[in-house]
Each structure stands twice: as structure tokens, then as C-alpha cells.
Amino acid sequence: MNKDTSEASARTIFVVAVVAAVLVSAILAPVAYDAAQSAQSEGTVSVITVSGIITGSTVDGVSEDLREARTNESIRAVVLKVDSGGGLVAPSERLYLEVLRTSEQMPVVASVQGIGASGAYYGMLPADEIYVLSSSEVGSVGVIGPGGSTPVPDSIIRTGPDKAQPTAEDRRRAIESLKRQFVGRVVEHRGEELSVSREEVAYAKTYLGPEAASNGYADGVGALPTAIDRAAEMAGIENYDVARQEPPFRGGFFLLTAENNNKTMVYKQGPGIDTPVPVTQPLLVDEIPDHDPELSTDDSEVTRNASA
Amino acid sequence: MPARDFVAPVVAFVVLVAVIVGGAAAVPFVSGGESTDVTNLADRQTDIDAVTVSEAEAEGTITMDSDAESKTVLIDQAHANQVSDKKLSTLTNTLVENGHEVEYVTQEQARGPAWNESLRSADAFLIANPNQPYTSGQLAGVQAFADAGGRVVMLSDPASIQRFGIFGFGLQQQSNDDPALNSEFGISAQSGYLFNMNDYQQTFKSVYAAPGDGPLSAGVDRVVVRDAAAVSVADGQTALRAGEQTRLSTTRRADTYGVAVQSGNVSMVGDTDFLTPETAYVADNNVFIGNLADFLVSGEKTENAPAPPSEGSSGPGGPSEPTRPTPEPVV
Incomplete structure (x- = not known):
């Protein structure tokens, strides 16, 4: 009797030990697999996403990821996964400079998903190579912005005639200057590949993937895995890890246009902005959809929005 | 448990913490920290001279050469004209400062017989x-006005031409049998804007125009038009021509497009922005505006034209189609 009980207990303990071993192994096996794979890995390719309208906060996140790539010794190359039609001018230039700083340290390859135009194209210019899909759109090398001079009501006290009221000429000069900067940098970075002239670049046309690959706006047609593999190859690593950096959701804002007092106005609306607000600064965007924000056509309403 | 039993662990704890934290603090002094030289890429990548857009020089005055006696220039405001007083x-x-009179024709004054009555009192007409x-009927009145020596100046931006053509008739319609004045005077305009x-x-839409023929181009070296339509004349003079490599937005073709034309007593300029106070003194725009003012007051219109109707007549151009629903004869 005692002998039978003892044998049963031994079997139970044995089974429990086997089950425990399987469970522990199931937990540790992936860790061991990853460790073994990492041991073979020669480095990491960081895939950094650039999507939506390019704003200051968008670029803050991307800059952080790029800085991490530059300072983390295990990261050997960067792939920009781009799907953006552009955005604000200054953030787009910041993106350009951050990508440039990174590309001077390691290979950077851009992979355009749906669209990589205007400010987004500006940002990826320093990439060593740009890959597009057949359905991708790139280009739109130009600037758009308000042209008129919004009257400042007499109730506002200013210290000079140009305070908060740029003239139409001021705006023209600013937009032309920004355009020259943009076109100049396109020619600088893509000049050897481009088969179109500086003048044609300045037309600000958006090209579909195959044409972009043909005229030098892009280097080839290829999906994200191709870009990752190419970045690793340029970094001289065969076995590599891929680290994907997705931006946190911040809820972008929308740009739209409306006819107001026979003038086409550009408005933005987004988190924290209850009503559409006129955009007073130049933009690097590929397209602003027509939209009727149901704004009052009354001058005072426009003024109120402009000062909001 | 005696207190001395805790001494050794506490000492070990303190020593370990001191070594680890102190070591961490000492590492930057040994390795030199994480600071690296930062290249000023923004400065390196910016060619300041290349991206600087200079201010447009605006100087000179608008003067008139004509010594004509005081003339009356009528300005059309009866056809929802989209041009601001500031621009005009x-x-x-310039006209008033040189002793001439400027009057406006309102919708009331454009109805029926009042239209030709307004024209009769004027020496020149600006649309x-x-x-x-x-x-x-209104077109017939203007036709008779010009035939009688009255000067007519038409100013039209591309958007206005695109939507309403010349004299409010669509471009497509004008090629048919509509009694538009442009066909009478041989003046035509193309849809789209000029750019270079x-x-x-x-900016690319602010193109330079060089002088052509006729009094409108006298003394002009070049004029800046901000948003111009291409105009041409079959039998007349092209006063201003857009510079080389200027293209039309609709066709993208480069050509020597006319910007201002003259056909007898009628002239047309495919832009209104050259008149704005901000642009009026850029390049030779002031000279061109002076020439335009001279053109307006240099006509010799026959007295009492367009002639009032004789009894039983409906006036020049025949019966009219009034702008208002109620039919009214034009005289």
C-alpha cells in the first residue's frame, strides 16, 4: 500500500516536473532564439516612420528616433518609411537637416509608401537612395501660401506698419525665397540623377512612381523590404535586426480651402482648434482639398479667426 | 538579534553604493562625456545670396503728357465689375490731378436709354x-461711342476673361455670333494666365512686358504685370508684349504674347494689378499708367454721340436686350 502511494507520488512529481520544464522552456526558448540570432546579427536597421502632415511635433518624434539611431552603436542604417504629402515649411526643413545629419553618419534609404511629396520629399532629399512603389507619388517641389495682406483693425495697437501685417510683396518674396531654397536643395542632392531641368523642378509637378524612378526623383521601384535590405547592404551587414519606430498618434490637423470674399483662403483645423483657422504662413504641401468650412463671409468673422 | 550583526551588511551596502555611483560619476571624466562636435548644417546648406529675393524698386511719378482740355472719363460699375477703387x-x-473728370456709371444709369445718355456725357469709357x-443695346452704344471718336479702355484679369470673356460674353460664345465688341474691334483674349x-x-506670374508699338508704349522700357491674360489684335497695335519664354498656363506654350493692344480708339490690357498702388511705381508701370491716362483723354469724340434717336428710331445698334427683366429701348 505504502509502496503504491510512493510510486504514485513519484509519477506525479515526474509529470509536474515535465510540464514545468515544458512551460519554462516555452518561455525561455524565444529568448534563447533571439539571443542566438542577435549574437549572429551584425547590426540593426532602424525603420523610422514619417507620416501625415509634417508639423513641429511630427518632426520632434522623428528627430528623436534619428538621434537614437546616431547614438546607438548597434544601429548601422536607417530606413525612412514615408507616407506624407508635406506640411509646414520650418518643420520640413528641420526634418531635412536631421536626415542630412544622419546620412553623414550612416546609410539612409527612403521608402515611399503612398505619397512622399512637397515637405516630405524635402525631408528625404539627403537619403542615399529613394525607393517608390508604382503607385507612389513624389515631387511637388514648391511652396504655397497666402498672398494678400490682411487688414489689422484699428482696435489693435502696433509699433510699426509691418508688425503682424506683411505686405503682399513681403509674402511674394518670402515664398520665392523658400522656393529657391527647396529647388536648390533638390538640385544639390538629386542633381546627378535628375533628367529634368531646374526649371522643370520648379514647376512643382508630382510624379507617379515609375516616372519618378525614370526622371531621377527616385532611384528605383521597390517596397519597404527592398529598402531595408538595401540599407543593410550599404552598411555592409548581412545579418541584421530591424527595429521599427512608429510615431505616437498625435492626431494631425487638416488643411482645407474655402472661397471667402472672392478670395481663396487656406484654413487648418485639428486638435485644440474648434473652428477652422486661416493659415498665415507658407506651406510645403502637395494638395489642399477644397472644402467649405461654413465660415462666415463677413469680414469681421475672418478677422476674428485670423487673430484667434 | 544584536545590533552588531547589522554592521557588516550595512557597511557592505554603503561601500557598494559608493563604488557604483562614484564609478558612474567618474566615467564621463575619463571618457570625455557624450558631447560631440555639432556641424552647423543649416548654415552650410544655405546659400544666402541665392535665396535672397530683393525688394522691387518702386520709384518715379505718374505723369500725363497730354495737354487736352478737361475731358470726362466714365468708369463702368454697372456690370458687377470686380475691381476695387483702391486699384483704380x-x-x-492721375486724371483728376491733370484737370479731368471721372464719373461712374451705376446699374441705374445703365438701364435702357440711360446707358447711352451716360455715354453721351463722356469722352472716354473705362471697363x-x-x-x-x-x-x-449696350454693346451697340459702346460701339457707336468708339466710332464717334470716344476712347474705350478695357482691363481684364485672366479670371474675369475665363468666366465672362470680354464684355461679359464667354470666350466660347464669342466665337459664335454674339455681338461682342472684341470681334468688332478685332481684339481677342485667350483663357489662362501668363507665366515665366x-x-x-x-513670382512666376509676375512677368515683364516689353514695349511694342503705338502711343501706349511710349517711354516704356518694361512693365510688370502680376496676373496677366494674353490679348491680341487683328488690325491694330500690340503695345506691350510679354518677355521671352513667357508661357500660357492652359497650353504651356512659349510665345510672344500680347499684354496690351490698341485698335483705333479702343485698347485692352489683360491685367489690372499693374494699377495697384503697390505695383504702380515698379519698373515703368508708372509710365504706362500715364500713357493709358493720355490715351483716355486724347480722343476727339463727336458731340452728342452716341446720337439720340430720331423719331421712330431705336438708336444705334437697334433695339436692345436690357440687363433687367423689363424690356426697355436703348437710345
């Missing part, structure tokens, strides 16, 4: 960006 002020002020069609990607003032 450079021209109207800018009309947004309502002219009736055949090589030689422009500040």
Missing part, C-alpha cells in the same frame, strides 16, 4: 473686369 485710384487720381454680360519660369519679378 492710381489712374483716376474693368465686368462680371455681368452686356446687352446687345526664367525671368520674372518675385
